[in-house]
Amino acid sequence: MSDKLEFTHEVQKIAGFSKALSHPVRVYILKKLSKMNTCCYSGDLVEELPVGRSTLSQHLKELKYAGLIQGEINPPYIKYCINRKNWEEAKKLFTSFLEDSETEPEICEIHDVSSHRK
Amino acid sequence: MSDKLEFTHEVQKIAGFSKALSHPVRVYILKKLSKMNTCCYSGDLVEELPVGRSTLSQHLKELKYAGLIQGEINPPYIKYCINRKNWEEAKKLFTSFLEDSETEPEICEIHDVSSHRK
DNA sequence: AAAACATTTCGTATATTTGCGAAATAACAA
DNA sequence: TTGTTATTTCGCAAATATACGAAATGTTTT
Numbered sequence: 001m002s003d004k005l006e007f008t009h010e011v012q013k014i015a016g017f018s019k020a021l022s023h024p025v026r027v028y029i030l031k032k033l034s035k036m037n038t039c040c041y042s043g044d045l046v047e048e049l050p051v052g053r054s055t056l057s058q059h060l061k062e063l064k065y066a067g068l069i070q071g072e073i074n075p076p077y078i079k080y081c082i083n084r085k086n087w088e089e090a091k092k093l094f095t096s097f098l099e100d101s102e103t104e105p106e107i108c109e110i111h112d113v114s115s116h117r118k
Numbered sequence: 119m120s121d122k123l124e125f126t127h128e129v130q131k132i133a134g135f136s137k138a139l140s141h142p143v144r145v146y147i148l149k150k151l152s153k154m155n156t157c158c159y160s161g162d163l164v165e166e167l168p169v170g171r172s173t174l175s176q177h178l179k180e181l182k183y184a185g186l187i188q189g190e191i192n193p194p195y196i197k198y199c200i201n202r203k204n205w206e207e208a209k210k211l212f213t214s215f216l217e218d219s220e221t222e223p224e225i226c227e228i229h230d231v232s233s234h235r236k
Numbered sequence: 237a238a239a240a241c242a243t244t245t246c247g248t249a250t251a252t253t254t255g256c257g258a259a260a261t262a263a264c265a266a
Numbered sequence: 267t268t269g270t271t272a273t274t275t276c277g278c279a280a281a282t283a284t285a286c287g288a289a290a291t292g293t294t295t296t
Binding site for chain 1: 124125129130132133136137138139140141142144145146148149152166167168205208209212213215216217
């Protein structure tokens, strides 16, 4: 019959958050913001990241779009911080997704299929 | 001074795993393999996913490259299953990354900067 | 040997991502 | 008003990702 299912909301959300996390610059920003637990200026970030201002701005936009950060305008600065609500949601989604299964896996790794790229 | 740091191994690994998880098809496959705790044929997967065989093969290759699945050749089939070792590693990385910070965040959300895309 | 089967690779097309510098925006300072 | 500062948007180029069908691969069955 080949039902060709649509993806659940959960699957789509995990993919969406993962996309936001799929670049080292964005992981770095989130790690910093979540751990320091305070806000951060775009200008401070550009000092320590190997990208230009406009590129950083694009990454911040991406993170805003994903809902993982939010900004407070404080002219002429913009302070960024973690969006705690969605950060929690991401945490729950990933935790549940990556949870161990209850039972042990059956043996399934005698031949390790090559995994080269290209 | 602008040190332009290089990214830590941890940051790069999180970005790498996230990239593997950044497509609904791949999230679906991993969810299925990790929960059912057994192996799965490519032919079984293509029945329930809205992509063609060659596209599915690309996604499986991507997951193999990221180390999240492994395949056992069982001609003319290939059985896929979770790579438990790396799955555990991903779990640890994401859990630590998404962990709550110890203290409460300072208020930082009076103006919610618009987050439209394009 | 030839046919059947599951899967991958190849070639190609299109879309998205990433990056930069220049210009635009917006608020404040002189 | 003019200039300064912080940030974003625009326009563009290059790289990567996604998707498909056709052809190739490798194994088993006939």
